[in-house]
Amino acid sequence: MAEFRFIHCSDLHIDSPFKGLTSQAPTLASALRESTFKAFKEISRLALQEKVDAVLIAGDVFDGADRSLQAQLKFRRILKELSDENIQSFIVHGNHDPLNSWAHTLEWPEHVTIFPGNKVHHVPAKKEGKNIAWVYGISYPQKEVTENLALKFKNEKKEGFSIGLLHTNVGQQPGHDNYAPCSINDLVSRNFDYWALGHIHEFKVLRESDPAIVYSGNTQARHSREAGQKGCCLVTLSTDGPPDIRFISTDVVAYRSATIDLQAAESINDVLSSIQVQCEELAKESIPREGLVARLTLTGRTSIHKELQTAGVINALTEEIHIFFEGHSPWVSVELGTQTAGTYDINSLKEGKDFIADLVNLCDDVEKDTLSDKIRDSIKPVFESWAGRKYLEEISTEEMDELIHKSRNLALDQLVDNS
C-alpha cells in the first residue's frame, strides 16, 4: 500500500495588514502583525512533526501590492526549514501574488518548486528515492486571470498519485473575485486524485474523492467578516481507500463578534464590566490561540445611551478594556460599536400626533427612498467632493437604512426629553 501524506494550505497572506480595526493597543500591534506569519510557521511545525512528504501551497502567499521584502524573506526562511528536513514544497501563485507582481529576486531553497505561469508543469514528489506522486500546477502570470486554467491540466499518466494545485474560483463562489473561473466538472474531468485549491478563505470540501476537491481556506482571519475555522488540511492519499482529509486549525488570532445588551446598565462602569465579561468568555473560547480580536456591538434601549454617544467615550472604554487585559493570555483587542437607543418607545412615539411622530414616520418604508436621496445629497460634500473620498467605502442600501435609523435615533436623543 502506497501512501502520500502532505499538507495543503493556501491564502497565507503573510504580513498583510489587518482590516477593520480602528485602534490597537500598542502592545498588540506587533502580535497582530506577526499573526499571519505565525500561522504559517505553525503549518511548518505541523509538517515537521507529522513528517509529511510534501507541503502544497495554493496561492496568495503574500500581497504583491504590499511589496513586503519581509514577507518574502520570512516565507523563504520557513521553506528552508522544510527543505532542510527533505520535505518538498510546491507553490503556485495567485491573484494577490502573481508572477509579474513585484517581488525581490531571491534564491529559493532546494526542494522548493514554484510553478511558472506560462503553462501547466508537472513535478514529481519523491519519497525514499521513488516518485510517489506528481504535482501539476500553474501560477497566475498577472493579477487578472479570466481564462479557465483548469482546462489546461492534463494527466500525463505517470506512476504514483496525481495532484492538481490551482488558485481558482470554482463555481463562482460569491464574495470572492471571479478569477480563473471553472466548474467542478472541469476539475473532475481531468482524472486527478486530488485537487488542492486556493482563493476561497474558507475550508470547504467540494468533493470527497475521485477526485477529492478541497479548498483549504486561509490560515488566519484578518477581519471579522472572515468567519469559520482557519488552518490547513493534512491529507493522506493511499492506493487502497479514499483520501483522508483532516482539517487542522493553525490560526493564531481569533476573530469573534458579539452583541452586548445594555438595557440593564445604569452607568459606564456597568458597561465596562459587561464588556469585560463578554471579552473573557470570548477569550476562553479562543484558547489555544494567542490572541483575540473581539468586535462588540453595544445594543439595547438603555438609560446611558446618551452618555455613550458623547465623543471620546467609546475610545475611553476601548482603552480601558485594553489596559484591563494587558498581560492576559490570550491577549485581547476590542472594537466597540454602539447601536444603543434611548429608552423611548419608538412605536408609541410613532403613534403620537406631534412633530416627533412626524420625524419618526419619515423614516418609514413609504418615505424612505426620497429621504435616502436627500441624505445622499447632504453627504456629498464628503463622500463625493472631498479629497479623501477614495478612502471611504460606498454606502450600500443596507448601510443607508442603518444610517437613517442612526440619524433618527440621534434626532430623537435630542428631541425626546427623558426626564
Added chain:
Amino acid sequence: MQLREIHIDGFGIFCNTRVTGLKPGLNIVYGKNEFGKTTLLEFIRRVLFGFPTKKDKTNLYYPVNGGSMGGSLKVELQNGEGLVISRTPGTHGGNVRISTPQEVLQDQDVLTHVLGNASKDIYRNIYAFTLDELHDFNSLTSDEVKNRIYGAGLGLGSLSLKNIEKELESLCTQIFRPRGSCRLSDLLEKIKANEQAILSIQKNLTLYDELQNQYKKMGDTKTAVQNSLQDLESEKRILESQIHLYEDAVQYMDAKEKLESLKDLSKFPESALNNFKSLHQEKESLSHRIDEEQTALTTLNVLLEELEVNHDLLKYEENIHRLQQSTHSIHSALQDSGKVQIEREDLEMQITEEIKSIDRTWDEEILMEFDLTEAEKDQIDQFAEDFEILRKEQDLFLDRLESHRRLKSEEQSKGWNIPGWLKHFHYGFTGAGVIGVIFGGIFLNIPLLVAAILMVGGGIFLFKKILTEKNSFVKEDMTEKNFVHQYEKKKQELDEKFVGWRQWLKKRKLDPGIGPNTTKNIGKTTLQIKLMIAQRGRLDERIEQMQSTMSEALDCIASLAPLVDNVSLNNEIPINIENLCHAFENSKANRERRTLIDNQHKEQNEKIVRLEDQLKNNTNEIEKFIHSVGAIDTEGFYRKQSDFETYIALKNTVEQKRGIIHSNVGLGQHFDHFLEDIQSTPLEEIKQKLGKRLAEYSEMHETHEQLLQDIGETRNELEKLASNNDLIDRQNELESQKQELNTVAETWASYRSALVLIGEAKKRYEKNRQPGVIRAAENLFSKITNGTYSHIIKPIDSEDILVEDAHHKRKAVQEMSRGTLEQLYLAMRFGLIDEYESRSEPLPAVLDDVFVNFDDERVETLIEVLNQFGEQRQVIVLTCHQRSLEAYKRMGANQIMV
C-alpha cells in the same frame, strides 16, 4: 378626555385628598400658597403617563404625610363614557387600572389608546403650561425667543429646534469642513503621510535588489584583489628569500666547484679514521695486557718456591686420623683406668658374699646354672598354697572330729530323749489302733474307725521317730569315723606334699629344708648376683679396652715420631698427638696450595700465548687496513684521511646550503631559477626590486581593507532592510487609519442625515400643520391683542414669525415688545393645542396661573380668551392668588377649592 375628579391616596404633601367637581370648560383650582400646585399637576401627569422610578433621577414625591403612593383620576371621554384611571408606582410606570362601569382593564396600552397615543412629552409640551416657560422669556435673546415661538408651534416645549440643529451642525463642522482643519482632514493628512512613508519604504526596498548586486560585485572585486595580493605576496617572498639566501647561494656554488675539482673520495670509508684509531688502541691494550700477565706469572713462580710439603708424613694420613679420633678416649682412659679397677674389685667381693649367703656350698658356677623360671615360681607358689590349704583342711577335720566327739559324749551323757515306755507305748498304740479299725469295720462304727486309724497313724509315727533317733546316733558314729578318716587322709596328703617339696628342692641342688618363700628369695637373689656378675664382666671389658687404646696410641706415636720434630716418647701422649696432627694439617694444606698454583701457572702461560697471537693478528689487520684505503703506511693514511675530511666538509656545505635554499625556495625548477637569478642579479638590484614590491603590496592591502569595510556596510544595510518591520507596521496603521476615517465619516453622515430628517420633518410640519396652528393662533392672538394684530405670518424658507397689524404692517420678533411676544407665545401654544386636537383625543390642559404677572387689563382679556378657548375643551388653572380666583370667577370659571 376630561377630568372630573382627582383622588390622591398619597403623593407628596397630599394624603387622602380628593379634588372633585371638575367640569368641562375653564376650571380654577384655588388653594393657599404652597398648597401643592406642581404636585397636583405632577400627580395628574403621572397617573396618566406613569410613575417614574429612582432611575429617572427626578422628584418621586413620596407621600410625606402618610398613605400609600398612588391614586386615581375619574375621567370622562368624548363619547360620554366614564372611566376611573388608577395607578400605583411600580416598574414600567406602575400598575395602572382602568375601570369602566362594565369592566376593569389592566393595561397601559388601553390607557394609551384612551389618551390617543399622546406621550408624556406630548402632554407636557402641548398641554402643560408652567410659569417657568414665561419666566424664561425675559432672559431669552430675540433669536431664542423666535425659536421658542417657532418651537411652540411644533410642540417641543422649551426645546429649541434651532438649538438642536445648531448643535448638530457644529458636530458636523467639527468633523468636516471643506476648508480648514477638521477631524477628517487631520485623518486624511495622517493617511497620506503614512502612504508616503510606505511608498518610500517600498522604494527603499527596491534598493534591496541593487544592494544585492552591489554586494555580489564587491565580492568579486574582493576576490580579484585578494588574488593579486597573493601574487604580490609570493613575489615579495621570493625576493626576500633571494636576499636572505644570497650568501648561502654563493657559498653553495663555491663549494660545489671545489668539490668537483677534488678527486673522488666517495669510496673512502667515513669511519676510516675511527677504525684506524680503534685498531691502534687494540694493539696498545693487547701489549699492555701481555705485560701484565707476565708479571703475574713471575709472582706465581715465587709463591711456588715458598711452599713446603712434608710428603712422608702425609702418607700416614690414616694413622693420624685415627690418633686424632682416639684423643678423647685416650684422655678418658688415662683418667678412668684407676677408678674402674677399684670398682671391679669391690664388685668381686660383693658377688662372692652373696653367693655364700645363698648357700655355702655354692659357687659361681652353680649359681649360673640355677634359674627359676616363672613356672617354677608358680610351682613354688602352688606348693605354698597347697601346703596352706592342706594344713587348714587338716586343722578343720581335726576340729570337726573333736567337736563331734565332744558332742557325742554330750549326747551320750544325755541319753535318749524318748522315755522307755514310749518305746513300747508306740507298739501298743499301733496295735490298739489296728483293733479299732477292725472293730470299726465290723460294726461300722464310723467314729471308732476314724479314731482307730488315727491311732495307727500315731503309732507308726512314733515308731518312725524312734527309729530315726537310733539311726542318727549310729550315724553319728559313722560321722565320727568319717571325720577321723578325713583327718587322717588330709594329714597324709600334707606329708606327701612335703615330700614332694623336698624332692623339688633337691633337684635344684637346694637345701631341702627351705621353704617356698625362701626359695623365692633365693631366686631373687640369684638374679641379683647374676646381674652383678654381668656388671663385673663389663668392667673388665672397659679396662681391657682402655689399655688397648693406649697401647695402640703409643705404637702409632712411636712410629711417627721420627718424622716430626717435636714429637718424642718423652712427651705426654696428648701433646704428641696434638703436634702430630698439627704438622699433618700443615703439610696437607701446603700440598693443596701447591697444586693450585701449578694450575694457575699453566693457565697463565696459556693466556700469554693467546694474547700474543691476538697481537699478531691485530698488527696484520692494521696493515691490511692501511692498504685498503690506498695508503702505504700510516703517514699515507693520515694524509688520505685529511683529504677525505676536506671532501666531507665541502659536501656538507653543499648539502647544507642546498637544503637551506630548498626549504626556502623549493625544488626543481624553482631551485634552478633561483640560482640563475642569483648568478645573474647582483644583490643590490634584488633589494631594489623588493622595495618596489613592498610599496605595491601595502597599497593593494589598503584597497582590500576598504573593500572589506564596504562589503560589511552593504551587508548591514541588506540585513536592516530584510529585518525592517516598518513596512508592515505602517501598513497596519494605514488600515486602522482608514477604518477610523470611515467611522468618523459615518458619524458625520449620521449627523447630516439627522439634520436632513429634522429639516424634512420641519418641512412637513410647515406644510401640513403649521398653517392650522397659525390660523388658530391668529384667532386667539387677535383676540388677545384686542385686534391689534390680526395676522400671524410664517414666511416660507424662514423661521421668522411675523405679525401683521391692521395696516398690514409687519413686525418681526425682534421688533415686538416683550408683552406682545408673550402674548404671541401663548397664542401659538393655544393654537397648537387646537390644531393637535383636530387630529386626536383632546386632553385636559392643566396650567399654572400663567397670567399672574400680567397687568390687569391684559389679564381680563387673556382670561376671556382662555374662557373661550375652554369652551370646547377642559382647561384647569391652578392658582393661589385670590385676585386671579376673582378674575376667573368673574369669567364664569368653575371654582374648586383644595
